[in-house]
Amino acid sequence: MPVPVQSLRLADAREADDLAAFLARLIHYDRAAAVRLVGQGGGAVAVFGRPPSFEVLAIRTARLAEPVELDVTVSAGELLESVRGAEFAVPGAVTGPPWAGVLPPRGGWAEVPGLPGGHDMRGAVAAAVAEFRARDEALPAEQRTRAERDRIGREIWSREVGATGLPLRAVHAAQSLGFLRPGAPVALFSSGAWLRLRTPYGSVAVRRSGFAGLSVTPR
Structure with missing residues (x-):
């Protein structure tokens, strides 16, 4: 300790x-x-x-x-x-x-091929945001509920980036948190069930099967 x-x-x-x-x-x-x-x-x-x-x-x-x-x-x-x-x-x-008791493993990371470039990923996020807004605006008034908006959001942001297994929401998070910047190198790594999108400004990690039933690891 x-x-x-x-x-x-x-x-x-x-x-x-x-x-x-x-x-x-x-x-x-x-x-x-x-x-x-x-x-x-x-x-x-x-x-x-x-x-x-x-x-x-x-x-x-x-x-x-x-x-x-x-x-x-x-x-x-x-x-x-x-x-x-x-x-x-x-x-x-x-x-x-x-979540604080369940962090990605310290080692065992291997690079995952097939990740699009940063410019393409930022474009994919912009297109997804535009799609969400268009689909939200197209909803009839009686269907414009929080549950329906959440359903549309889950559908869009759960889409896979290329053939990497990385959900688009991870890229959205990286951009929103200031990690995914123009010209900055970006790479994707995997260790066990975890994926980690890494840039010089920070990383975003996601477990492909979700957060339930995880073992506790110090880092």
């Missing part, structure tokens, strides 16, 4: 700004969001969150000035308030949501 850490010192102010931007985006989708911080003695801390609109895990890695042993779930809002510079206090632990 890692020794409780009172504060973190990031490599520089830019790392702090990037972490704050990630936390702000998570809070945009869930004002009560929690994040799990995991540092295992290396030069970085991984920050895990789960924006509910996308049903994926979002991962942002922040470089550290000095290694730490850390594993704690905290309020994303409290952490954002604390991040005022490269060194900041770690908020007190909170009771984590169920």
Whole structure:
């Protein structure tokens, strides 16, 4: 069990700004969001969150000035308030949501071929958003219900990207969280039942069979 850490010192102010931007985006989708911080003695801390609109895990890695042993779930809002510079206090632990006990494996990742380029994936997201709006507007008034809109959304965002097994909602999440940027390299990896879409700005992970019945892993 890692020794409780009172504060973190990031490599520089830019790392702090990037972490704050990630936390702000998570809070945009869930004002009560929690994040799990995991540092295992290396030069970085991984920050895990789960924006509910996308049903994926979002991962942002922040470089550290000095290694730490850390594993704690905290309020994303409290952490954002604390991040005022490269060194900041770690908020007190909170009771984590169920997803916080179920993270992707640390190793065993292999690249998955067939992923479209970033430009094509952003285009696919834009087309999906336009399709949702068109189908929503075409609904008769009596059918324009939350349940019907959710059904249309699930149909669209569950579509597979190429032949990779990655649902389109993962790409949508990566773009909405600021990970999928023009010109940035992007790759897809798999480990067991998990898929991980990785860019230099963060990753999105999704379990192909859903989140139920998972084993607990520290990272």
